[in-house]
Amino acid sequence: GLCKKLNSIYCGGDEKRVDSRTIYVGHRPCPDTEAFIPSKFCDNRIVSSKYTVWNFLPKNLFEQFRRIANFYFLIIFLVQVIVDTPTSPVTSGLPLFFVITVTAIKQGYEDWLRHKADNEVNKYPVTVLEDGRSVKKESEKIKVGDVVEVVEDETFPCDLILLQSSREDGTCFVTTASLDGESNHKTHYTVPDTEKDLQALPATIECEQPQPDLYKFVGRMHIYKPEQEPAVRSLGPENLLLKGATLKNTKKISGVTVYTGMETKMALNYQGKSQKRSAVEKSINAFLLVYLCILISKAVVCTTLKYVWQSKEGQDEPWYNQKNQKEKDTNMYLKMFTDFLSFMVLFNFIIPVSMYVTVEMQKFLGSFFITWDKDFFDPEIQEGALVNTSDLNEELGQVEYVFTDKTGTLTQNNMEFIECCIDGFQYKHRDTRSELDGFTVTDGPVNKLQQKAGQEKEELFLRALCLCHTVQVKEAGSEEVLTDQVDGIDGMQPQPEEERGFIASSPDEIALVRGAMEYGFTFLGLESKSMKIKNRENNIEEYKLLHVLNFDPVRRRMSVIVQTKSGETLLFCKGADSSIFPRVKPEEVDRIRMHVERNATEGYRTLCVAYKQLSAEEYAVADTGLREARLALQDREQKLMAMYNQVETGMSLIGATAVEDRLQEEAAETMEALQGAGMKVWVLTGDKMETAKSTCYACRLFQRGTELLELTVRTLEDGRLKREEKLLELLRDYHRRAVQDAPPVKAGVTRSWSTANQDYGFIIDGATLSLVMNPSREADASQYRSLFLQICQNCTAVLCCRMAPLQKAQIVKMVKNSKGSPITLSIGDGANDVSMILEAHVGIGIKGKEGRQAVRNSDYNLCFILPQFLYQFFCGYSQQPLYDAAYLTMYNICFTSMPILAYSLLEQHISMEILLDNAALYREIANNAMLRWRPFLYWTVLGIFQGLLFFFGVRFLFSNPALQDNGQVFGNWSYGTIVFTVLVFTVTLKLALDTRHWTWINHFVIWGSLAFYVFFSFFWGGIIWPFLKQQRLYFVFANMLSSVSAWLVIIILILLSLLPEILLVVLRKPRGPHSRQVYLFLPFPF
Secondary structure (H helix, E strand, O other): OHHHHHHHHHHOOHHHHHHEEEEEHHHOOOOOOOOOOOOOOOOOOOOOOOOOOOOHHHHHHHHHOOOHHHHHHHHHHHHHHHOOOOOOOHHHHHHHHHHHHHHHHHHHHHHHHHHHHHHHHHOOEEEEEEOOEEEEEEHHHOOOOOEEEEEOOOEOOOEEEEEEEOOOOOEEEEEEHHHHOEEEEEEEEOOOOOOOOHHHOOEEEEEEOOOOOOOOOOEEEEEOOOOOOOEEEEEOHHHEEOOOOEEEOOOEEEEEEEEOHHHOHHHHHHOOOOOOOOHHHHHHHHHHHHHHHHHHHHHHHHHHHHHHHHOOOOOOOOOOOOOOHHHHHOOHHHHHHHHHHHHHHHHHHHOOOHHHHHHHHHHHHHHHHHHHOHHHOEOOOOEOOOOOOHHHHHHHHHOOEEEEEHHHHHEEEEEEEEEEEEOOEEEEEOOOOOOOOOEEOOOOOHHHOOOOOOHHHHHHHHHHHHHOOOOEEEEOOOOOOOOHHHOOOOOOOOOHHHOEEEEOOOHHHHHHHHHHHHOOOEEEEEEOOEEEEEOOOOOEEEEEEEEEEOOOOOOOEEEEEEEOOOOOEEEEEEEOHHHHHHHEOHHHHHHHHHHHHHHHHOOOEEEEEEEEEEOHHHHHHHHHHHHHHHHOOOOHHHHHHHHHHHHOOOEEEEEEEEEEEEEOOOHHHHHHHHHHOOOEEEEEOOOOHHHHHHHHHHOOOOOOOOEEEEEOHHHHOOOOOOHHHHHHHHHHHHHHHHHHOOOOOOOOOOOOOOOOOOOEEEEEEHHHHHHHHOOOOHHHHHHHHHHHHHHHHOOOEEEEEOOOHHHHHHHHHHHHOOOOOOOEEEEOOOOOOOOHHHHHHHOOOOOOHHHHHHHHHHHHHHHHHHHHHHHHOOOOOOOOOOOOHHHHHHHHHHHOHHHHHHHHHHOOOOOHHHHHHOHHHHHHHHHHHHHOHHHHHHHHHHHHHHHHHHHHHHHHHOOOOEOOOOOOEOOHHHHHHHHHHHHHHHHHHHHHHHOOOOOHHHHHHHHHHHHHHHHHHHHHHHOOOOOOOOOOOOOHHHHHHOOHHHHHHHHHHHHHHHHHHHHHHHHOOOOOOOHHHHHHHOOOOO
């Protein structure tokens, strides 16, 4: 049939069929086809969750046992179950079970929240046209080819091709804040010539397979008419409405579904964000391996010594402990192996299984602290910060590169008309509305002071401002309260019902229409291709809108062609100075250039305005050319561009405007703090270089003394050399200045850019960046990139202007994958990231504590298990446990876990105020400084010292074991219990010594843990438990405390083991007002 023929013509045979999909509009087969074969496409369900009810257990357990510690404990547990070991399987089984359960609950809860969010999207009611009726369906039931209706302020449920709009001109407006962070209104167009009755529309759409680029779409639509060749209409991104975007200022649209569910551009952009492991977890794993080695060496030593000891006569089989036949028959090597395993089990508590739980809980609860933080609360929107994943909290303390957008992030994206310049005369805008024309003259060329341009020029300029734009008027009569972007204007029109707000694709446009309004020219709106404006005499002028030559970042200008009532055809054009000046008469440029340059250095956004009268012949040529180009199937954009450039020549320059985009509150202080903290700040913006540069100066990213290295189209223009040669020459020159000649950085201080050195700022634009990233010869690519990256890394601030959204991502990716894989942070002003500038700013120096906490945990367990090792030397290496099983099990779970968790959440070594005043402190914790080997070894040595002290201190006491009044002797369980008591008190008090910031929670958990230990010991030993075969601790604890000597030893040993810490604090005298706090903040002072 015809469809197949067309397919083969347009797709070039079967081999290419895979690259495109054919969609039958409304699932109707097109005429002439023998067989209508509906293709299989995925449904419209969005799935962001990881687990389902069925696969949760196996999948979650598999993920958890991929962790070294969990897997290790599982092995130990199995060994205890299989081999006859000195401690019961409960000792390692219970902590492991506890850890796995807590983590599973946390991950299950986070996943449940994702399920809930998915369900909200998937169950959302939508309207689908079926057999002439509107049917309500759930969003997940939409299929490719369905015709869907969407009303104002609703979000599109899938990717649609726009077929019908309630607006007369066949357009609709959308905002894509949740996709790319841009909150302005974008215009989309219906496919031309689609019939009013969508039910009977016989058409097929052929388009590319789903791909993630938000700004690209290629397709064509075949509309079948009876007895005629099918009409072919080309489809581009302007016809595609993306899932996640919202319909604005348009009552209703209908569209046909082309991509659904996980194939929509939104889903493709969010997929594959697998959760990477944080640096802290990697460090912890490295430390655990060290402890694993210690553990194995202990077990090997003990096993060897056991057999050395037993080889002596009478030691292996003393008269009171004869071997039975089974024991005599076992293989010697097998016995050695099981002995080795038994020692492993006995000492395995050196590896703290609960540390992972503590770290997990710390992240999970820590994310609530960000949510609760009052500094993050915005009274305007009544919302605080939002934490989407708690796994990377500590990365906030390790950021090295901050990438920020300019418009809306550093600035408020709230434009205000400042001044204009007409024909070389400056018109400062004053708020006084006493004189209606509002014009007052300040400076301007000296000889023409106190003069104005002629009235004709003034009015022409103001008409240009009123006509050359794509602003829509929103009537305030509608129920909506006019939002910020569509303020009602008062004071200009006498009748309140005429009060209006504006909607535009960029806030600059509104500011300019407002500016014209301040001077007596009011834009009243566009109705069926006719634009109305009210002039100073309050007369209404009407213009017929013939063509809009849309703005694009390459041309950097936009134009309109209008026809006056008298039949004249005019072209009005506005755009960046660099794109307008070459297209107007040179003598006109000089009058205006100085105004434009002065405004740009003051940080204003400047636009130039020009016009041209078109003769009937000129217009006829332009008209046919533009219409043909718009319908072209191949290279449509290039043809349109050529046509635009042909029309926009030989214009006359009328004037220029200056609009201010204000900085966000405290933007400059924030930038200074980030730089002081050793972070490199990169500004990535679509704005032009002059404006972006002035914003960087205003934000103090570039200081007065900063030397700017510029790599832009302007610096590449060189008569002698080709652009790529010039690029290489500049790259090498900048590399020599910023990298080779820069003084060497001191080893170990990774983030130092000393203030004594020359500071460099680097500026690059999008066009040059694409040359660097994709040079004509592939061989040069890596050389260009490495030069570029090295220059950037040696500059204090980098400004990338005129960037396409894709290029921003490229840059972040390039830095992220560079040597040392630095931690990067991107800041945009979309709804997709809750102002991360604030998060990083307040998060300075409070994060990165997990590192210290992880290190401390390792220390606790070393001094816990070392006495157990030493004990083997005194019990014939018989794997006799020193501590009771209950103590072994409870040590990590109950006696020591809560204080460290509270510490990790609440501790502030340095108060917030000092941190905010002194950003350089951030460098102390950067690059995981708290998890370096030096502090780790310090804690390890401390642990060994304490372990030796506990064991030999108590042994010294036991040199005369008759410690009670009645002369009775203490036994081995009393010995172990005294050691354990000293241990629990020491580690808890050590933490109390380290705590600088006390809250009632810290008090509660620290003293509560000690009280719980004492209570538990009395309770465990004070009752006869029916399920225990032997009760080793029966009244041991109570009995022990009846001895004064035991009390004395406990107190002395606790004091002795805390002595090094106390001495360090006392002997190191801090200098300066904050130095005490700063000194305490370092992991340990040597």
